[in-house]
Amino acid sequence: MAIKVGVIGCGYWGPNIIRNFSELDATQLYYVCDLNKAALDKISMSYPSAKITQNYQDLLADDQVDAIAVITPVDYHYQIAKKALQAGKHVLIEKPMAGSVAEAEELVQLADQQSKVLMVDHTFEYAQPINAIKKIIDSGEIGDIYYIRAEWLNLGLLQPDVNVIWDLATHIFSIVSYVSGMNPISLKANADAYVRKDIPEVAHVNVAYPNGITAYMTVSWLEPKKTRRLTIIGSQKTLIYDLINVEEPIKIYDKGIDLTDISGDIHQLRVNYRYGDVLSPNIKNIEPLREMCSHFAACIDQDKIPVSDGRSGLNVVRMLDATEQSLNNNGLEISLE
Amino acid sequence: MAIKVGVIGCGYWGPNIIRNFSELDATQLYYVCDLNKAALDKISMSYPSAKITQNYQDLLADDQVDAIAVITPVDYHYQIAKKALQAGKHVLIEKPMAGSVAEAEELVQLADQQSKVLMVDHTFEYAQPINAIKKIIDSGEIGDIYYIRAEWLNLGLLQPDVNVIWDLATHIFSIVSYVSGMNPISLKANADAYVRKDIPEVAHVNVAYPNGITAYMTVSWLEPKKTRRLTIIGSQKTLIYDLINVEEPIKIYDKGIDLTDISGDIHQLRVNYRYGDVLSPNIKNIEPLREMCSHFAACIDQDKIPVSDGRSGLNVVRMLDATEQSLNNNGLEISLE
């Protein structure tokens, strides 16, 4: 039987979640909540069979509701998710999971106690290209990772209370941890505001991973050329992911540098350059959000731990929190362990 | 009458300089020096009318020689340029001008005393696209500069004694100062080595300029996709220079963010997004090195100060020196004033 889902929040992202829960066989769009009556009415037009309310407590009180999707502004995530777990519902939360580490930790603990699925909508972890990249890395094809560069740039949308790191770097934090399978050790952040002066619009975050691997991240709200690029430099090959290049989003460069120790003296190492082919693997075109919603249902149904579970969401919140600390201390390196 | 030029150094870059001084009407390739006999012989085959020697003192002692081009490894720049100036020659030095600030300062002073032209081969300052960018900025078309991003990336060539900053960032230092007309205030650098472990192969340098402008620079020797990109975000427009895009190297995006103060309260500022055309101005195809060599001759002939004069070269050496200090102090901000 289909899992009955209640969605709280019909703003910018909510309708996409609603559409997918409505279209999937495994789920039923059962209840929708928003404070905004007009938004609610619009949803009701398209999905007349769904119940609606302006009071989210109604969803928690409804025994028919199996699962709650919290798609509100981040400030409300903790409070709603907590009550939903307490009410015995499975919970999906829009990213980032919570506004503070303490809140995120409490939700993880609570989900464990309640034996409920707690999942965060890190949509990219369900995207075909990202999973293709994970497989390529896991296969050893690119060798050891040397370093990673990520650029997430676009024009706006400037947000009133959250800086560009919370908006854009959240994606990269989730992606890099996911594809590399590594936990970050520490990070440094710096950020600048140019238009509004008070809320950072451009930021650089350098995240240290084990084995000397570094991920250099650049995010900006001020760039007219939209960019979503991930460069993974390996000892054997380099992989570049460019989301904007629809035809060839992933390219694997069989080019690199080999060192030959010709005398035992490091200063005598011979540097060789390898120049090989460029391969762009075929990537299926499946909507990541569909995969994410489907995975949520499957985890509930089969009592599985989601790929982007509460702990994964907590890790991202820890990184966001660390960027705040670093920004407040002039780029100080903040430990994540 | 043509200026008689002596070129010291026929290695990687020397032959390009030699070809241009040979082809220009305003100059005569009069003397060529290199320690390597084979390299010298090869030059002699192509330019049989040029005198050759393995001893650079011969050029300094020859009264016929008007000007000396020092195209040797950086370690020899100071010593040779100093003697050349003392011998009353005009001097062109390959970038970077010298291995230390003190050396560069001494050369500037000496050139002033000798009333000789001292010029540094910051080739990009003579490139058509860079000069087009300078004009666009000077015209006010892009408005106030908010920030600049620059990426200079390629696979190798790993150098035995110089890190990637000295190799690649030198270009960006010279370009950014030139097109913006600004002097840097301070910088921070961090760098990592992955292949050889001892000499940095990837680096990030953040340079602070007046009015809160920052230039974020990334350089790497480990990237198979060659990149030479400069992004200049202005209050009105954004300019992106992509040297690898031969057809449209410069693009001006008439897109940006406007703030409207609707109430006197900064938190009530209304954010508007402008979406306009993209313009790629026509750029003439002239070899920058030809322009550079020609400018050197014109400065000698007309007793002018070169665009990339000794002071300009000194500024770049100061920045390189500051990156060393910053790297040795875990990314500390180093003043340049």
Add this chain to the structure above:
Amino acid sequence: MAIKVGVIGCGYWGPNIIRNFSELDATQLYYVCDLNKAALDKISMSYPSAKITQNYQDLLADDQVDAIAVITPVDYHYQIAKKALQAGKHVLIEKPMAGSVAEAEELVQLADQQSKVLMVDHTFEYAQPINAIKKIIDSGEIGDIYYIRAEWLNLGLLQPDVNVIWDLATHIFSIVSYVSGMNPISLKANADAYVRKDIPEVAHVNVAYPNGITAYMTVSWLEPKKTRRLTIIGSQKTLIYDLINVEEPIKIYDKGIDLTDISGDIHQLRVNYRYGDVLSPNIKNIEPLREMCSHFAACIDQDKIPVSDGRSGLNVVRMLDATEQSLNNNGLEISLE
């Protein structure tokens, strides 16, 4: 009051039409028909307020229905559209309008007699980039058109009973006539089949327009790199439309050739090349189908002649018919006047 629309055909394209008529304020999705019960049920799930039937006569008999959209295979267009017009309905037909010139002519005549709106879904005529191109041509910016090249290439979808010209060239026929404002004089076609041997998969059509203007068209079902490109060479500038380039779909090259008559002798004409900027005008992102459906409603409401009216649809059918004649006569030039 909203126009009540009945849609006949829920196959590949129908759901897009249905969605738009459902979402627009000016129209109401009132009735949907398809022979396939499963397809009909799926529509009913999403649009529970719409009536459904497997018999299209039901729509024609329903007095509430103001307008009929015929989104069936081309073989049924004529029959259904004829009955709908006779029943006093306004009619929108999927492209191409009909399977023969005679049928298309009869529909045009009938719509005139009935004083009903007859419109063909030449979607591209409602696309923002195509309308931008029309404005640019009309403004005289590119000068006189010399010639036009169009390439519409992709992998499949091979169709069982229609060749690649009917599938892909239909779009180009409509676009070129629309943006140029010209009527074709004659055409030649040749075509080849490689995979299935019997139904052409690759074709070239050369269409002659007044003033010596030619449009050279290439269409193929066998090319893995999807291409939608229109090159319009003018006496002053050249415009290239590349639908696949989402960021810069239109580029205007201010480059060309000028002739200067320096002696009155044509063989003494001096050829000058102009090299100027490349401009990519900003194009708004509006769904063309939305515009098309909205225009259909406006024409009904205000008793206007649609941009892609029956005559425009007839002209495209005439061109398709002429390609058949040309193919059957080894590429013979077929008059369209």
Add this chain to the structure above:
Amino acid sequence: MAIKVGVIGCGYWGPNIIRNFSELDATQLYYVCDLNKAALDKISMSYPSAKITQNYQDLLADDQVDAIAVITPVDYHYQIAKKALQAGKHVLIEKPMAGSVAEAEELVQLADQQSKVLMVDHTFEYAQPINAIKKIIDSGEIGDIYYIRAEWLNLGLLQPDVNVIWDLATHIFSIVSYVSGMNPISLKANADAYVRKDIPEVAHVNVAYPNGITAYMTVSWLEPKKTRRLTIIGSQKTLIYDLINVEEPIKIYDKGIDLTDISGDIHQLRVNYRYGDVLSPNIKNIEPLREMCSHFAACIDQDKIPVSDGRSGLNVVRMLDATEQSLNNNGLEISLE
């Protein structure tokens, strides 16, 4: 011992040939001829050891000269090459080999009689990407060739006495025959003039090859976006060569259409689409002209038949001649057998 080469013609292309013969070890630039004294003097400045003359008969009379390169306008090819062969010289001729089939045939015959190397400068046949393409086709990787499309487009240079086919299609004729290893059966051509009205500036040539293979060729002098593109559609894969894409000039698309005969009835064939990777093979960067000149020397030295020998040059002249016949007969199909 180095082969002593005499070059006749120092215009647009000559200096490139001269440079290569001068730089190669296997050849010696021995003699240079041009009617234009200024051009000759300029060559003499750069290559002072080469003899010069304004009378090409001097080269033929000089016993030291082993080989002659005829780099003049096409009208002089036959006359000079004939005399050179008669004088016992090996001959390299700039493309196209001659102005008529009869002349080309006579030169082939004469070279046979004299047992001298006769080679045509079809430079592309010595380019790394073209040879990579030939190897890929020969390996069977792309399966059977279905058809080929070629576009050679640019702005000018309008020539006074030769049409765009002689200028640009010559390259494609040589390339397609070379990479496919096939001889053309027939061709059709049509062409138009827009700027000068008398000499065709845009042309389409369809060349029929064995096994139903067709090569569709488009050439133009009126297009501001320079294009050099070859699309080879095979039963297994498709190869696209784009000379302007310096980073990835060749792409092999593992995408295509499979037919499965499910019932013995051709109308019941099931169409399957394969979507696979895109591979861009690594191509070494070697100057094609260097390879060509080197190959000429090797053929002389080892008494080998050149890749682009006289017969190959004759075939191209036959195709050019056939385009003239076709143009004069309104696109009539002209046999090449």
